[in-house]
Amino acid sequence: MPNPRPFNPKQVLVETIVIGGGITGLTTAYRLQKSGRSYLLLEKSARLGGKIRSIHKNGYQMEAGPHTIHNRNAALMALCNELKVPLQKPHASAKRRFIYNGHQLLEVPHTPTGMLTSPLLSPWSKARMMLEPFLPVRKIRKTTSVEEYVTLRLGSGVAKTLIDPILSGIYASTADALSLQAIAPDLAEFNNTQNGSLLAYLKQKQQQHQGTPYQVYSIVGGLQTLVSAMADELNPARVLTGKHVCDVTRNEQGYYQVLTDTDEKYFAKNVVVATEAFQAATCLRVLSKGLFDRLNRIPYVPMAVVHLGFRREALQHELDGFGFLIPRHVGLKLLGAIWPSSMFDDRAPDQHCLLTCMLGGNKEADILHWGDAQLIHFALQGLSEALELHRSELLPTLQYVVRWPHAIPQFTPKHLETLESVRMEVERFAGLFLTGNYMKGVSLNDCVEQALNTVAIIKGEAPWPWKTHYEPIDPASLTAVIE
Numbered sequence: 125m126p127n128p129r130p131f132n133p134k135q136v137l138v139e140t141i142v143i144g145g146g147i148t149g150l151t152t153a154y155r156l157q158k159s160g161r162s163y164l165l166l167e168k169s170a171r172l173g174g175k176i177r178s179i180h181k182n183g184y185q186m187e188a189g190p191h192t193i194h195n196r197n198a199a200l201m202a203l204c205n206e207l208k209v210p211l212q213k214p215h216a217s218a219k220r221r222f223i224y225n226g227h228q229l230l231e232v233p234h235t236p237t238g239m240l241t242s243p244l245l246s247p248w249s250k251a252r253m254m255l256e257p258f259l260p261v262r263k264i265r266k267t268t269s270v271e272e273y274v275t276l277r278l279g280s281g282v283a284k285t286l287i288d289p290i291l292s293g294i295y296a297s298t299a300d301a302l303s304l305q306a307i308a309p310d311l312a313e314f315n316n317t318q319n320g321s322l323l324a325y326l327k328q329k330q331q332q333h334q335g336t337p338y339q340v341y342s343i344v345g346g347l348q349t350l351v352s353a354m355a356d357e358l359n360p361a362r363v364l365t366g367k368h369v370c371d372v373t374r375n376e377q378g379y380y381q382v383l384t385d386t387d388e389k390y391f392a393k394n395v396v397v398a399t400e401a402f403q404a405a406t407c408l409r410v411l412s413k414g415l416f417d418r419l420n421r422i423p424y425v426p427m428a429v430v431h432l433g434f435r436r437e438a439l440q441h442e443l444d445g446f447g448f449l450i451p452r453h454v455g456l457k458l459l460g461a462i463w464p465s466s467m468f469d470d471r472a473p474d475q476h477c478l479l480t481c482m483l484g485g486n487k488e489a490d491i492l493h494w495g496d497a498q499l500i501h502f503a504l505q506g507l508s509e510a511l512e513l514h515r516s517e518l519l520p521t522l523q524y525v526v527r528w529p530h531a532i533p534q535f536t537p538k539h540l541e542t543l544e545s546v547r548m549e550v551e552r553f554a555g556l557f558l559t560g561n562y563m564k565g566v567s568l569n570d571c572v573e574q575a576l577n578t579v580a581i582i583k584g585e586a587p588w589p590w591k592t593h594y595e596p597i598d599p600a601s602l603t604a605v606i607e
């Protein structure tokens with residue numbers, strides 16, 4: 125999208141400046157525009173979408189970042205409907221997900237009863253699991269790790285064999301490194317306020333979702349279609365790419381002054397920082413040393429996504445499902461792989477298939493130093509073991525590597541304390557909003573929900589969540605000169 129003519133910086137005053145054009149920032153801008161509010165979106169890179177990027181190459185359709193969305197969040201589904209983006213439902217077999225236990229791929233059961241008959245868990249783990257409803261409930265603290273909780277309730281077998289790989293599929297992290305309360309606040313609240321067991325919690329959730337079976341989706345053309353649909357709706361004069369914000373300060377009139385690395389200045393009543401935490405820290409370092417320090421405490425893990433295309437006949441495996449995950453104790457570098465061409469018909473050329481391999485995460489921070497050949501080697505090694513294929517059969521017809529140095533923020537046992545201290549500091553700055561996947565959850569659903577909350581506060585429809593006074597303004601009182 126070409127940038128419009130240069131501004132006279134002194135004139136540019138809008139109600140809200142949104143920094144960052146990932147799904148969080150884009151949804152914020154889109155909602156502001158729909159509500160008739162004046163805004164300006166500044167994105168550092170040449171493209172919008174942040175972690176969302178769909179790639180089309182040699183007849184393959186790949187995702188560099190997120191692959192799927194799901195229907196357990198009304199906000200994202202409503203956004204897709206409103207924008208008329210065509211959702212793409214995978215084949216029914218996508219419900220099947222597997223874990224490689226070091227010997228074979230085993231299907232993950234969907235119900236607690238299924239667990240008891242699954243060969244995934246040892247007889248001892250199953251017996252231990254059955255004690256869960258009878259164990260006394262202990263208070264979950266902010267610092268309680270997922271591993272502590274699951275080991276206490278279900279035993280270490282379940283924690284290592286089942287929970288660890290599932291978390292690595294979402295957070296590229298392990299159960300010992302994640303705070304239960306940060307990633308599952310509802311469960312922690314149920315445990316702490318209703319003294320409820322895990323089984324009771326799962327039953328309650330099942331009842332709540334009755335009638336709406338869990339369903340994952342993609343979007344025709346890839347998730348990038350959602351980004352493009354939103355971008356098409358936005359006024360191009362309000363969306364500026366290639367604008368790296370390096371500083372946010374406040375002037376005497378109480379307006380925020382946003383400075384880019386090319387010395388352009390923009391003024392606003394509100395600033396929504398929708399970037400990664402460490403990027404927000406840098407933008408805000410002059411405004412608040414406290415925010416700089418605290419936001420920089422939120423760690424990120426790197427990931428590499430290795431797309432491999434094969435002739436379908438060369439892989440003597442059914443690939444009948446979503447894909448598989450590998451527990452860390454198995455000792456492979458590969459975290460897991462998705463089978464996009466098994467889920468959707470348009471992901472690989474005729475007679476070919478696409479396997480998308482994930483590497484990296486919290487235990488493998490040095491992947492960033494690995495070259496493409498090394499990453500592909502470890503991806504092939506993992507595939508060959510898990511799918512029981514000889515390496516000589518695995519001759520890719522396509523290899524495409526994507527690196528994410530800061531893929532996923534980590535909700536460590538210190539995360540909630542850090543966020544609390546961030547909130548205490550943000551309170552000092554009426555009109556400053558910090559949002560993005562490190563605040564409430566990493567899924568696209570969480571990001572969209574947060575964006576909607578932010579806009580509701582700006583419009584005065586939801587209360588300012590902190591102690592300081594925030595007066596929503598009448599947009600007509602501002603003269604936005606960008607047309």
Ligand SMILES: Cc1cc2nc3c(=O)[nH]c(=O)nc-3n(C[C@H](O)[C@H](O)[C@H](O)COP(=O)(O)OP(=O)(O)OC[C@H]3O[C@@H](n4cnc5c(N)ncnc54)[C@H](O)[C@@H]3O)c2cc1C
Nearest residue numbers: 144146147148168174175189190191192369403561567568
């Ligand atoms: C490999 C991978 C797989 C994933 N799979 C899934 C999945 O299947 N389903 C799912 O729901 N989620 C998935 N996620 C998570 C999800 O993609 C992210 O949490 C989400 O996209 C984050 O969106 P965001 O807008 O908060 O941040 P980002 O997408 O990181 O966007 C932040 C934006 O801010 C911009 N920016 C940064 N600094 C500045 C600055 N100083 N000035 C201006 N702009 C700036 C950046 O360029 C970027 O565009 C996955 C993530 C990864 C990495």
